[in-house]
Amino acid sequence: MTTEAPRRHPVHLVHRVGAALLGVFLCVFGALGFASASSLFGGDGDVVLGLGTNGALATVSVVVGLVLLVAAWWGDPISSTVAMAAGGLFLVSGLVHLAVLGTGWNIFAFGFSNIVFSLVVGLALGFLGAYGRLSGGLPPDNPYRRAHPLGSKRPAPEEQEAAESVSAEEQEMLEAEMAMGEGHPTPRQEELVAREMAEQRRREHRRAWRNVREREDDGGSQR
Incomplete structure (x- = not known):
């Protein structure tokens, strides 16, 4: 080796x-x-x-x-x-x-x-x-x-580069949402916003499902 x-x-x-x-x-x-x-x-x-x-x-x-x-x-x-x-x-x-x-x-x-x-x-x-x-x-x-x-108090190069890439993605999403609000988005921006909205719906569905399961578990434990 x-x-x-x-x-x-x-x-x-x-x-x-x-x-x-x-x-x-x-x-x-x-x-x-x-x-x-x-x-x-x-x-x-x-x-x-x-x-x-x-x-x-x-x-x-x-x-x-x-x-x-x-x-x-x-x-x-x-x-x-x-x-x-x-x-x-x-x-x-x-x-x-x-x-x-x-x-x-x-x-x-x-x-x-x-x-x-x-x-x-x-x-x-x-x-x-x-x-x-x-x-x-x-x-x-x-x-x-x-x-x-x-x-040692600074982020590692890999972490900083990852953080910079995340910031770039957030900036792109912000620009896409602004373009949607102004009524002149590009096809790429429409796709980004639609994907983000779908992801938000999935997160809300999972959160609601967890809340229902927790209430059911609490009701069962009280009985």
Whole structure:
């Protein structure tokens, strides 16, 4: 007997793909930086893929890229958490280097293109990492909603979907009754109302029958 592997939710795929793509880019950028860097620190670095770099930045890029690749391979919540954390670091790096641009504190040879890259990638990683995790109104099958501490107090996805389907049926019945009252029902609405009235007659008949049986039982017990 074979067991079916648990289905990966699409939201996890978004987190993993986002982390993996940036991880690959940073590793390639770092490797090219190692090959062309003429110094370890300093603002007069080389340009690789349109971005300034030196030995220190190449090292950091490879380390961060490997962390993102490991997180993408690990998957599930890890890739989301690492992507959001890396996005925050990229944003901070971009703002800090904007302040030290053109000074002796620019030890990673950042140029203006590096700052734009850090800010854009930081926002993108933050969005991808938070996608389907921090937004409100999560769908019933969302893995982060199901794993939330309040998940035990929420209806199961199957129950919520069933409740939503019942609400849709009630809405359809209400619209059918309104159309009947206004005198312009569709054949489908006429069928729904006729079916509901027949069901109500059956319920009333069963209720009356139970009442008769209960009175008979009460009369027999008193005798």
